[in-house]
Amino acid sequence: MNAPFEYLLRLGDDRIILGHRLSEWCGHAPILEEDIALANIALDLIGQASLLLGLAGKIEGQGRDGDALAYLRDAVEFRNALLLELPKGDFAVTIVRQLFFSVFALLQAEALERSSDQELAGIAAKAVKEFRYHVRHSADWVLKLGGGTTESQNRAQRAVDDLWRYTGELFLADDVDRAAAASGFGVDPSTLENAWSETVRDVLARAGLTIPDVSYMQRGGRTGRHTEHLGHLLGEMQILARSHPGASW
Amino acid sequence: MTPNKPETNTEDPARIAGFEARIAAGETIEPKDWMPERYRRQLVRMMSQHAHSEVVGMLPEGNWITRAPTLRRKMSLLAKVQDEAGHGLYIYCGTETLGVDRHELIQQLLNGTAKYSSIFNYPTLSWADIGAIGWLVDGAAIVNQTMLAKASYGPYARAMVRICKEENFHKRQGYEIMATLSAGTPAQKRMAQDALDRWWWPSLMMFGPHDTDSPNSDELLRWGVKRKSNDELRQRFINLTVAQAKAIDLVIPDPQLAFDEKTQNWLIGPIDWDEFWRVVRGNGPCNQERLAARRQAHDDGEWVRVAAAAYAAKQARAESTSEAA
Ligand SMILES: [Fe+2]
Ligand SMILES: [Fe+2]
Numbered sequence: 045m046n047a048p049f050e051y052l053l054r055l056g057d058d059r060i061i062l063g064h065r066l067s068e069w070c071g072h073a074p075i076l077e078e079d080i081a082l083a084n085i086a087l088d089l090i091g092q093a094s095l096l097l098g099l100a101g102k103i104e105g106q107g108r109d110g111d112a113l114a115y116l117r118d119a120v121e122f123r124n125a126l127l128l129e130l131p132k133g134d135f136a137v138t139i140v141r142q143l144f145f146s147v148f149a150l151l152q153a154e155a156l157e158r159s160s161d162q163e164l165a166g167i168a169a170k171a172v173k174e175f176r177y178h179v180r181h182s183a184d185w186v187l188k189l190g191g192g193t194t195e196s197q198n199r200a201q202r203a204v205d206d207l208w209r210y211t212g213e214l215f216l217a218d219d220v221d222r223a224a225a226a227s228g229f230g231v232d233p234s235t236l237e238n239a240w241s242e243t244v245r246d247v248l249a250r251a252g253l254t255i256p257d258v259s260y261m262q263r264g265g266r267t268g269r270h271t272e273h274l275g276h277l278l279g280e281m282q283i284l285a286r287s288h289p290g291a292s293w
Numbered sequence: 294m295t296p297n298k299p300e301t302n303t304e305d306p307a308r309i310a311g312f313e314a315r316i317a318a319g320e321t322i323e324p325k326d327w328m329p330e331r332y333r334r335q336l337v338r339m340m341s342q343h344a345h346s347e348v349v350g351m352l353p354e355g356n357w358i359t360r361a362p363t364l365r366r367k368m369s370l371l372a373k374v375q376d377e378a379g380h381g382l383y384i385y386c387g388t389e390t391l392g393v394d395r396h397e398l399i400q401q402l403l404n405g406t407a408k409y410s411s412i413f414n415y416p417t418l419s420w421a422d423i424g425a426i427g428w429l430v431d432g433a434a435i436v437n438q439t440m441l442a443k444a445s446y447g448p449y450a451r452a453m454v455r456i457c458k459e460e461n462f463h464k465r466q467g468y469e470i471m472a473t474l475s476a477g478t479p480a481q482k483r484m485a486q487d488a489l490d491r492w493w494w495p496s497l498m499m500f501g502p503h504d505t506d507s508p509n510s511d512e513l514l515r516w517g518v519k520r521k522s523n524d525e526l527r528q529r530f531i532n533l534t535v536a537q538a539k540a541i542d543l544v545i546p547d548p549q550l551a552f553d554e555k556t557q558n559w560l561i562g563p564i565d566w567d568e569f570w571r572v573v574r575g576n577g578p579c580n581q582e583r584l585a586a587r588r589q590a591h592d593d594g595e596w597v598r599v600a601a602a603a604y605a606a607k608q609a610r611a612e613s614t615s616e617a618a
Pocket of ligand 2: 431460
């Protein structure tokens with residue numbers, strides 16, 4: 045097992061898949077300012093993914109670059125958490141998911157700034173600044189939706205109810221995470237859960253939203269056991285690159 | 294509500310003459326200055342059409358964001374479409390200096406009474422269309438906007454200066470996509486030529502009807518809102534673009550294209566004005582889809598905008614009670 049490579053795929057895939065979902069809003073957002081903001085966040089995530097997958101390819105040493113990893117792997121080879129591949133849903137789903145992920149990703153990036161790998165530490169340092177904005181943007185909107193109208197409150201609550209059972213996977217650690225953490229390359233995600241929980245619970249409470257009881261946290265993305273949604277997403281994302289093998293763009 | 298709107302019946306000829314003298318002297322008109330009601334209305338019309346075009350223009354290009362063939366191309370395209378949203382926002386804000394608010398203008402777009410550039414009523418069928426749009430559509434926009442950057446109305450002119458910088462970047466990016474495709478595999482080369490074949494004539498139509506058939510042109514020229522005629526701008530664009538097509542080994546789809554030694558201009562065959570008017574009147578290939586997509590986004594977003602307004606109102610109330618306490 046090449047733990048750093050596997051570990052970087054998880055980081056990169058989380059970002060490319062969520063970036064894709066956010067980019068679906070471009071031209072269709074509720075207000076022009078949000079077309080801009082969501083595109084901005086998508087750009088940050090895809091930019092990070094490009095660097096992380098590029099680094100993964102370099103570490104793997106098989107001649108695959110970031111594009112080969114993004115465009116030429118099948119769904120079972122993707123390592124993103126399930127939360128990130130779910131359809132964009134309404135604006136409430138998009139925003140609540142963004143809060144859940146951004147708080148996680150900020151904590152993760154802050155820890156990765158101390159990675160033993162200089163390149164990863166550098167990517168993380170830049171990402172920290174970006175995720176601070178993502179957290180602020182999504183938390184602001186969660187407060188607006190929770191405190192806005194009955195309809196927005198209901199929609200936000202439904203989004204929390206639907207998405208909560210996908211949050212546990214973010215903090216599950218397996219041998220890949222433990223090996224990456226032990227070598228100083230990565231961070232064990234289970235160590236981030238308390239801080240995440242504190243922040244997210246605080247935002248939801250201030251927005252008047254409650255956390256549902258869930259008996260089981262969905263999982264599988266880190267080992268390639270995805271939802272049915274990912275295949276469709278990749279079908280769209282990869283079609284052009286795969287239709288012209290060997291072409292450069 | 295509309296502080297800059299002068300009472301129309303007070304427009305005495307002397308005042309208008311003074312206004313036109315200022316423009317003739319090359320002065321810039323600012324929001325606080327007196328202006329004839331027709332000047333104000335022409336500007337609102339032009340600026341809102343421009344803003345709508347930026348926003349509707351996000352749709353054909355946005356169509357390829359999720360399918361862009363590399364991560365780098367995906368990021369550039371996403372950034373470009375985001376820029377266009379920014380242009381739209383910026384110009385809508387510019388119209389507010391003329392006493393019209395953005396929501397009013399958006400309503401006019403959605404109910405079909407406002408116009409936007411017809412070019413965006415054509416479909417993007419292949420990745421090469423993203424290259425062709427950047428190269429030709431942003432390219433044509435630059436020729437137009439470079440002229441508008443000298444417009445007599447200050448806020449519009451300044452917006453154009455800023456926007457033009459980004460459009461230049463878009464154009465380079467689009468041309469680079471076309472160059473790459475043209476030098477690529479046979480399938481990529483065909484894709485590039487096909488895109489040029491489909492976008493060439495519509496991009497020439499972006500400059501509007503011939504000067505002899507352009508109802509607003511005289512007045513706009515006299516008031517310095519426009520500085521050059523439709524045909525002059527179109528010719529300028531053709532001269533720039535013919536050489537660029539040759540440089541990347543693509544063929545302009547016009548058998549009558551010929552260089553005129555005397556004027557140093559590239560002369561083109563006849564433009565299909567029937568097609569132009571058909572698209573303007575709502576029967577282009579994508580007129581219905583584009584408006585439907587804007588309406589859908591607007592309707593789907595209604596609850597979000599209402600929630601944001603309700604939240605802001607609650608916050609304001611909470612603040613005023615805490616100040617009172
Ligand atoms: Fe633009
Ligand atoms: Fe542009």
